[in-house]
Amino acid sequence: MGEPLQGIPASLVAVDLREGAVELKVDPTLYPLDAVYGASFTFIDRCFVFLDRDGERIRVTLSAKDRTVGEDVLHALIGEFANELLACAWRAKITETNRATIEAVTMQAIGGAMGPPSLDELEDFDFSEEPFEDPLGIAQSWEDKYGKKGESAPADAKPKPTESDET
Amino acid sequence: MRELRFDKTLYEGTQVDAALEVFGRYGTFERAEEADAWIVRIESGSKARERRLAGEIGNYALGLTMKSRRGASS
Numbered sequence: 121m122g123e124p125l126q127g128i129p130a131s132l133v134a135v136d137l138r139e140g141a142v143e144l145k146v147d148p149t150l151y152p153l154d155a156v157y158g159a160s161f162t163f164i165d166r167c168f169v170f171l172d173r174d175g176e177r178i179r180v181t182l183s184a185k186d187r188t189v190g191e192d193v194l195h196a197l198i199g200e201f202a203n204e205l206l207a208c209a210w211r212a213k214i215t216e217t218n219r220a221t222i223e224a225v226t227m228q229a230i231g232g233a234m235g236p237p238s239l240d241e242l243e244d245f246d247f248s249e250e251p252f253e254d255p256l257g258i259a260q261s262w263e264d265k266y267g268k269k270g271e272s273a274p275a276d277a278k279p280k281p282t283e284s285d286e287t
Numbered sequence: 288m289r290e291l292r293f294d295k296t297l298y299e300g301t302q303v304d305a306a307l308e309v310f311g312r313y314g315t316f317e318r319a320e321e322a323d324a325w326i327v328r329i330e331s332g333s334k335a336r337e338r339r340l341a342g343e344i345g346n347y348a349l350g351l352t353m354k355s356r357r358g359a360s361s
Contacts, residue, residue: 139338153297157353168342169349171297173323178297183342187335 125195135194140187142194144201145177151209156180158208159201167197289337291345293325300325302351306344314340 124130125142135142146156156178160169168183182197215222237245257265293303303325307316314331327344331337 157349157356160349161353164346164350168345170291170342170345171294171349172292173294173296183338185339185342187338 125191125198127195128198133198135191137191137194139183140189140194141181141183142198143179143181144198145174145179146205148176148178151178151205152212153178155205155208155212158211159205162204163197163201289329289334289341291327291329291341293327293348295323295325297352298325298348299352299355302355303327303348305351306347309347310340310344 123135123137125133125135131145133142133144148156156171160171160180163169163182167185168181170181170183172179172181180201182194182201184193184197252259254260293300307318307327314329314337317328317330319326319328329337329341329344331340
Protein backbone atom coordinates (compact mmCIF):
# COMPACT_ATOMS: atom_id res chain seq x y z
CA MET A 121 0.00 0.00 0.00
CA GLY A 122 1.59 3.28 -0.95
CA GLU A 123 -0.46 5.99 -2.65
CA PRO A 124 -1.47 8.93 -0.48
CA LEU A 125 -5.04 10.18 -0.29
CA GLN A 126 -5.73 13.75 -1.32
CA GLY A 127 -6.12 16.07 1.66
CA ILE A 128 -4.75 13.62 4.23
CA PRO A 129 -1.07 13.48 5.32
CA ALA A 130 0.75 10.68 3.49
CA SER A 131 2.53 9.69 6.70
CA LEU A 132 -0.82 8.74 8.25
CA VAL A 133 -2.94 7.35 5.44
CA ALA A 134 -2.17 5.27 2.36
CA VAL A 135 -4.51 3.74 -0.16
CA ASP A 136 -4.36 0.66 -2.40
CA LEU A 137 -6.99 1.07 -5.11
CA ARG A 138 -6.20 -2.32 -6.66
CA GLU A 139 -7.15 -4.02 -3.36
CA GLY A 140 -9.88 -1.52 -2.49
CA ALA A 141 -8.16 -0.88 0.82
CA VAL A 142 -7.01 2.08 2.85
CA GLU A 143 -4.82 2.12 5.94
CA LEU A 144 -4.45 4.56 8.79
CA LYS A 145 -1.56 4.70 11.24
CA VAL A 146 -2.73 5.47 14.75
CA ASP A 147 -0.61 6.81 17.59
CA PRO A 148 -1.57 4.74 20.68
CA THR A 149 -0.48 7.52 23.03
CA LEU A 150 -3.30 9.67 21.61
CA TYR A 151 -5.84 6.94 20.92
CA PRO A 152 -5.91 4.06 23.44
CA LEU A 153 -6.34 0.50 22.21
CA ASP A 154 -9.91 0.36 23.53
CA ALA A 155 -10.80 3.33 21.33
CA VAL A 156 -9.24 1.61 18.30
CA TYR A 157 -11.26 -1.53 19.07
CA GLY A 158 -14.45 0.53 19.53
CA ALA A 159 -14.06 2.39 16.25
CA SER A 160 -13.12 -0.81 14.42
CA PHE A 161 -16.22 -2.54 15.71
CA THR A 162 -18.53 0.06 14.17
CA PHE A 163 -16.98 -0.62 10.73
CA ILE A 164 -17.06 -4.42 10.82
CA ASP A 165 -20.41 -4.56 9.00
CA ARG A 166 -19.25 -2.23 6.18
CA CYS A 167 -15.73 -3.41 5.46
CA PHE A 168 -13.00 -5.83 6.48
CA VAL A 169 -11.03 -4.37 9.38
CA PHE A 170 -7.54 -5.56 10.14
CA LEU A 171 -5.19 -4.34 12.88
CA ASP A 172 -1.43 -4.64 12.93
CA ARG A 173 1.59 -2.97 14.50
CA ASP A 174 3.86 -0.64 12.61
CA GLY A 175 6.62 0.15 15.06
CA GLU A 176 5.05 2.08 17.91
CA ARG A 177 1.91 2.76 15.90
CA ILE A 178 -1.18 0.67 15.28
CA ARG A 179 -1.98 0.21 11.60
CA VAL A 180 -5.69 -0.06 10.83
CA THR A 181 -6.53 -1.42 7.37
CA LEU A 182 -10.06 -1.02 6.04
CA SER A 183 -10.83 -3.10 2.95
CA ALA A 184 -14.11 -2.48 1.17
CA LYS A 185 -16.18 -5.63 0.85
CA ASP A 186 -16.59 -4.71 -2.83
CA ARG A 187 -13.07 -4.40 -4.17
CA THR A 188 -14.06 -2.15 -7.09
CA VAL A 189 -14.79 0.96 -5.03
CA GLY A 190 -13.24 4.29 -6.02
CA GLU A 191 -10.88 6.58 -4.18
CA ASP A 192 -13.72 8.84 -3.03
CA VAL A 193 -15.37 5.94 -1.18
CA LEU A 194 -12.11 4.99 0.52
CA HIS A 195 -11.52 8.65 1.40
CA ALA A 196 -14.96 8.85 3.03
CA LEU A 197 -14.42 5.54 4.80
CA ILE A 198 -11.13 6.52 6.42
CA GLY A 199 -12.47 9.99 7.28
CA GLU A 200 -15.45 8.50 9.07
CA PHE A 201 -13.18 6.03 10.82
CA ALA A 202 -10.93 8.84 12.07
CA ASN A 203 -13.94 10.72 13.42
CA GLU A 204 -15.28 7.61 15.13
CA LEU A 205 -11.84 6.94 16.60
CA LEU A 206 -11.74 10.42 18.09
CA ALA A 207 -15.24 10.00 19.55
CA CYS A 208 -14.30 6.64 21.08
CA ALA A 209 -11.10 8.07 22.58
CA TRP A 210 -13.03 10.98 24.08
CA ARG A 211 -15.68 8.65 25.53
CA ALA A 212 -12.94 6.50 27.07
CA LYS A 213 -11.39 9.62 28.61
CA ILE A 214 -14.72 10.78 30.08
CA THR A 215 -15.40 7.34 31.51
CA GLU A 216 -11.94 7.29 33.11
CA THR A 217 -12.38 10.79 34.57
CA ASN A 218 -15.84 10.04 35.97
CA ARG A 219 -15.03 6.55 37.23
CA ALA A 220 -15.01 7.60 40.92
CA THR A 221 -18.35 9.42 40.56
CA ILE A 222 -19.95 6.51 38.72
CA GLU A 223 -18.73 4.07 41.39
CA ALA A 224 -20.01 6.31 44.21
CA VAL A 225 -23.47 6.69 42.63
CA THR A 226 -23.64 2.95 41.97
CA MET A 227 -22.67 2.16 45.55
CA GLN A 228 -25.34 4.56 46.86
CA ALA A 229 -27.95 2.95 44.61
CA ILE A 230 -26.97 -0.53 45.80
CA GLY A 231 -26.87 0.67 49.41
CA GLY A 232 -30.36 2.15 49.02
CA ALA A 233 -31.68 -1.07 47.55
CA MET A 234 -30.43 -2.96 50.60
CA GLY A 235 -33.03 -1.11 52.74
CA PRO A 236 -32.75 0.63 56.13
CA PRO A 237 -30.27 -0.70 58.72
CA SER A 238 -31.52 -3.17 61.32
CA LEU A 239 -31.55 -2.43 65.07
CA ASP A 240 -28.50 -4.66 65.52
CA GLU A 241 -26.63 -2.71 62.86
CA LEU A 242 -27.62 0.57 64.53
CA GLU A 243 -26.48 -0.80 67.89
CA ASP A 244 -23.05 -1.56 66.41
CA PHE A 245 -22.80 1.83 64.72
CA ASP A 246 -20.06 4.09 66.06
CA PHE A 247 -21.62 7.41 67.09
CA SER A 248 -18.53 8.57 68.96
CA GLU A 249 -17.19 10.42 65.93
CA GLU A 250 -16.34 14.06 66.60
CA PRO A 251 -18.93 16.56 65.34
CA PHE A 252 -17.91 18.41 62.23
CA GLU A 253 -16.30 21.80 62.58
CA ASP A 254 -18.60 24.77 62.11
CA PRO A 255 -16.46 27.90 62.62
CA LEU A 256 -19.06 30.21 61.01
CA GLY A 257 -21.95 28.83 63.07
CA ILE A 258 -23.91 27.86 59.96
CA ALA A 259 -25.30 24.72 61.59
CA GLN A 260 -26.57 26.61 64.64
CA SER A 261 -30.33 27.16 64.87
CA TRP A 262 -31.78 30.67 64.95
CA GLU A 263 -32.80 30.17 68.60
CA ASP A 264 -29.32 29.07 69.61
CA LYS A 265 -27.85 32.05 67.87
CA TYR A 266 -30.31 34.82 68.77
CA GLY A 267 -32.40 33.46 71.68
CA LYS A 268 -35.78 31.69 71.86
CA LYS A 269 -39.03 33.01 70.36
CA GLY A 270 -41.09 35.01 72.83
CA GLU A 271 -38.11 36.00 74.90
CA SER A 272 -37.67 39.65 74.45
CA ALA A 273 -34.20 40.04 73.21
CA PRO A 274 -32.47 43.10 74.52
CA ALA A 275 -32.31 46.00 72.13
CA ASP A 276 -28.58 45.65 71.84
CA ALA A 277 -28.82 41.86 71.28
CA LYS A 278 -25.99 40.62 69.24
CA PRO A 279 -25.46 37.18 67.76
CA LYS A 280 -23.46 34.82 69.90
CA PRO A 281 -19.88 34.91 68.80
CA THR A 282 -18.68 32.00 66.72
CA GLU A 283 -15.20 30.47 66.71
CA SER A 284 -14.30 32.51 63.67
CA ASP A 285 -15.35 35.72 65.42
CA GLU A 286 -13.02 34.93 68.32
CA THR A 287 -10.04 34.34 66.11
CA MET B 288 -2.33 -18.00 -1.24
CA ARG B 289 -2.99 -15.10 1.10
CA GLU B 290 -1.23 -14.49 4.39
CA LEU B 291 -2.68 -12.89 7.50
CA ARG B 292 -0.51 -11.74 10.36
CA PHE B 293 -2.30 -11.46 13.73
CA ASP B 294 -0.20 -9.42 16.16
CA LYS B 295 -0.22 -11.04 19.62
CA THR B 296 -0.79 -7.71 21.39
CA LEU B 297 -3.90 -7.02 19.29
CA TYR B 298 -5.46 -10.46 18.80
CA GLU B 299 -5.89 -13.40 21.15
CA GLY B 300 -4.62 -16.71 19.79
CA THR B 301 -7.62 -18.66 21.05
CA GLN B 302 -9.97 -16.27 19.23
CA VAL B 303 -7.98 -16.56 15.98
CA ASP B 304 -8.28 -20.35 16.30
CA ALA B 305 -12.04 -20.02 16.92
CA ALA B 306 -12.41 -17.87 13.79
CA LEU B 307 -10.48 -20.41 11.71
CA GLU B 308 -12.72 -23.16 13.01
CA VAL B 309 -15.86 -21.26 11.97
CA PHE B 310 -14.60 -20.65 8.42
CA GLY B 311 -12.74 -23.94 8.12
CA ARG B 312 -15.03 -25.38 5.45
CA TYR B 313 -14.43 -22.47 3.04
CA GLY B 314 -10.70 -23.00 2.57
CA THR B 315 -7.52 -24.62 3.80
CA PHE B 316 -5.35 -22.93 6.38
CA GLU B 317 -1.73 -23.23 7.32
CA ARG B 318 -0.83 -21.91 10.74
CA ALA B 319 2.53 -20.75 12.03
CA GLU B 320 3.74 -18.83 15.06
CA GLU B 321 6.34 -16.07 15.25
CA ALA B 322 7.61 -14.35 18.38
CA ASP B 323 5.07 -11.53 18.14
CA ALA B 324 2.38 -12.84 15.81
CA TRP B 325 0.28 -15.76 14.63
CA ILE B 326 0.52 -16.32 10.89
CA VAL B 327 -2.33 -17.82 8.90
CA ARG B 328 -1.94 -18.72 5.21
CA ILE B 329 -5.20 -19.13 3.37
CA GLU B 330 -5.95 -21.04 0.20
CA SER B 331 -9.42 -21.03 -1.26
CA GLY B 332 -9.65 -21.50 -5.01
CA SER B 333 -9.63 -17.99 -6.43
CA LYS B 334 -7.96 -14.73 -5.35
CA ALA B 335 -11.32 -13.02 -4.85
CA ARG B 336 -12.49 -15.86 -2.64
CA GLU B 337 -9.26 -15.77 -0.62
CA ARG B 338 -9.61 -12.01 -0.18
CA ARG B 339 -13.13 -12.37 1.12
CA LEU B 340 -12.28 -15.31 3.36
CA ALA B 341 -9.27 -13.46 4.83
CA GLY B 342 -11.46 -10.41 5.50
CA GLU B 343 -14.19 -12.42 7.18
CA ILE B 344 -11.68 -14.30 9.35
CA GLY B 345 -10.04 -11.00 10.34
CA ASN B 346 -13.38 -9.45 11.28
CA TYR B 347 -14.45 -12.53 13.22
CA ALA B 348 -11.17 -12.83 15.13
CA LEU B 349 -11.27 -9.10 15.94
CA GLY B 350 -14.85 -9.29 17.18
CA LEU B 351 -14.11 -12.31 19.38
CA THR B 352 -10.96 -10.68 20.77
CA MET B 353 -12.86 -7.51 21.67
CA LYS B 354 -15.65 -9.51 23.28
CA SER B 355 -13.14 -11.54 25.27
CA ARG B 356 -11.17 -8.51 26.48
CA ARG B 357 -14.31 -6.58 27.38
CA GLY B 358 -15.50 -9.53 29.43
CA ALA B 359 -12.15 -9.79 31.17
CA SER B 360 -12.00 -6.07 32.05
CA SER B 361 -15.54 -5.82 33.51
